[in-house]
Amino acid sequence: MTRKELVISNRLGLHARAAAKLVQAASRFHAQVIISTHQMSADAKSILGVLTLAASKDTPVVLEVDGPDEAAAMKEIESLITSRFGEE
Amino acid sequence: MRVLRGQEFHPKLSAQQFMDSFKDLELELLAGSAGLGREIGNPRIQKPGLGLAGDPEYIHPDRIQILGATEINYLSRHGGPDQRQALETVLKRGVCLFLVTKGLTPTPALVEVANATNTPLIRSPKTSSYVISVVTDRLLDMMAPRLTTHGSFLDVYGVGLLLVGESSVGKSESALDLVVRGHRLVSDDIVEIRRRGEILVGRAPEMLQYHMELRGVGIVNIKDLFGVVATQAQKEVDLVVELEAWREGRSYDRLGVDDPQTSILGVACPYLLLPVAPARNITILLEVAVRNLLLKRKGINSARAFARLHMERMGSQKDEP
Numbered sequence: 001m002t003r004k005e006l007v008i009s010n011r012l013g014l015h016a017r018a019a020a021k022l023v024q025a026a027s028r029f030h031a032q033v034i035i036s037t038h039q040m041s042a043d044a045k046s047i048l049g050v051l052t053l054a055a056s057k058d059t060p061v062v063l064e065v066d067g068p069d070e071a072a073a074m075k076e077i078e079s080l081i082t083s084r085f086g087e088e
Numbered sequence: 089m090r091v092l093r094g095q096e097f098h099p100k101l102s103a104q105q106f107m108d109s110f111k112d113l114e115l116e117l118l119a120g121s122a123g124l125g126r127e128i129g130n131p132r133i134q135k136p137g138l139g140l141a142g143d144p145e146y147i148h149p150d151r152i153q154i155l156g157a158t159e160i161n162y163l164s165r166h167g168g169p170d171q172r173q174a175l176e177t178v179l180k181r182g183v184c185l186f187l188v189t190k191g192l193t194p195t196p197a198l199v200e201v202a203n204a205t206n207t208p209l210i211r212s213p214k215t216s217s218y219v220i221s222v223v224t225d226r227l228l229d230m231m232a233p234r235l236t237t238h239g240s241f242l243d244v245y246g247v248g249l250l251l252v253g254e255s256s257v258g259k260s261e262s263a264l265d266l267v268v269r270g271h272r273l274v275s276d277d278i279v280e281i282r283r284r285g286e287i288l289v290g291r292a293p294e295m296l297q298y299h300m301e302l303r304g305v306g307i308v309n310i311k312d313l314f315g316v317v318a319t320q321a322q323k324e325v326d327l328v329v330e331l332e333a334w335r336e337g338r339s340y341d342r343l344g345v346d347d348p349q350t351s352i353l354g355v356a357c358p359y360l361l362l363p364v365a366p367a368r369n370i371t372i373l374l375e376v377a378v379r380n381l382l383l384k385r386k387g388i389n390s391a392r393a394f395a396r397l398h399m400e401r402m403g404s405q406k407d408e409p
Binding site (some may be wrong): 027040042045049052087 | 140227236238254255275276278293295296299300301307
């Protein structure tokens with residue numbers, strides 16, 4: 001299992017389209033991906049789950065990736081979050 | 089027993105939060121304001137009774153201590169240094185808060201010791217019996233241990249059915265199928281389960297309520313699409329079914345004579361592992377599983393009845409020539 005702490009840094013936070021990008025990225029891998037805030041955790045392959053986190057800008061999140069392709073999955077999701085989902 | 093995975097949360101309440109959440113009891117702080125950060129660790133209250141007479145062993149400091157007419161009258165009649173000592177012994181145990189009822193006036197010694205030990209002393213004009221029932225009932229809910237888990241939760245024939253399993257195994261699609269067949273959706277995707285005593289109650293996170301995501305269609309609102317009779321706010325969890333893509337070589341239950349269970353927040357709940365494969369109509373299988381559970385509750389266990397019959401037949405065969 002790989003674990004990493006990141007911060008949501010795009011202006012709009014994990015809004016609907018950003019969440020969809022995250023979910024689509026996570027769904028490309030076999031590994032289970034869990035994303036958590038201080039309040040709750042969600043399956044990163046579930047759009048409703050990710051949206052329910054209501055993670056706004058500057059929210060710290062924890063990614064936990066578990067499975068045969070976890071390294072690649074973590075790399076892809078991490079770059080998506082750190083690149084602010086290609087937004088401002 | 090297997091344990092249902094999810095994020096557990098055991099809420100605690102500080103004396104200050106208690107005062108803020110029970111405004112309807114018209115609470116007033118009489119002493120010990122420095123101790124308002126103390127935590128209430130148990131939703132059940134206690135009447136200290138004999139604790140005040142010098143036997144503090146059974147005082148649970150994590151419970152709210154109710155001081156009603158009995159206690160206050162006792163303290164008023166038994167003044168002097170003995171009372172002070174008894175109070176100090178009790179309060180030094182770190183009691184989370186004392187709640188005086190019926191608008192009674194606490195003895196000066198009680199106020200002094202509460203201030204000296206930073207024990208919040210709060211008063212309500214309501215009677216003890218009323219305060220006790222309101223506080224216990226609401227604290228049980230507020231302090232109920234919670235588990236947030238990934239799954240779909242429905243009311244099927246009046247039975248609370250929790251569907252769990254890996255993502256994209258078909259939980260939402262099965263839930264939708266069940267709704268179309270007249271059953272009710274409580275929550276899809278994320279279910280919040282609270283434990284009240286031995287009862288598990290599931291509901292949707294507020295933001296998510298009655299929404300569902302269907303791959304290729306997107307996010308839909310079940311209440312808008314199917315009407316108010318297709319949804320339900322909360323429901324007791326009666327049966328957990330785990331959906332799993334059929335795994336070659338894995339053995340699934342073929343008899344059903346055992347009663348497998350899963351533990352949710354320490355409470356045992358009936359559990360089935362249901363393999364998903366082409367030509368297996370999951371919705372119908374789920375309905376049958378629920379019907380079967382209802383039968384079992386009536387004392388009718390089809391699998392065991394069949395096994396019994398089978399044994400009898402085998403026995404009678406032996407007797408035949």
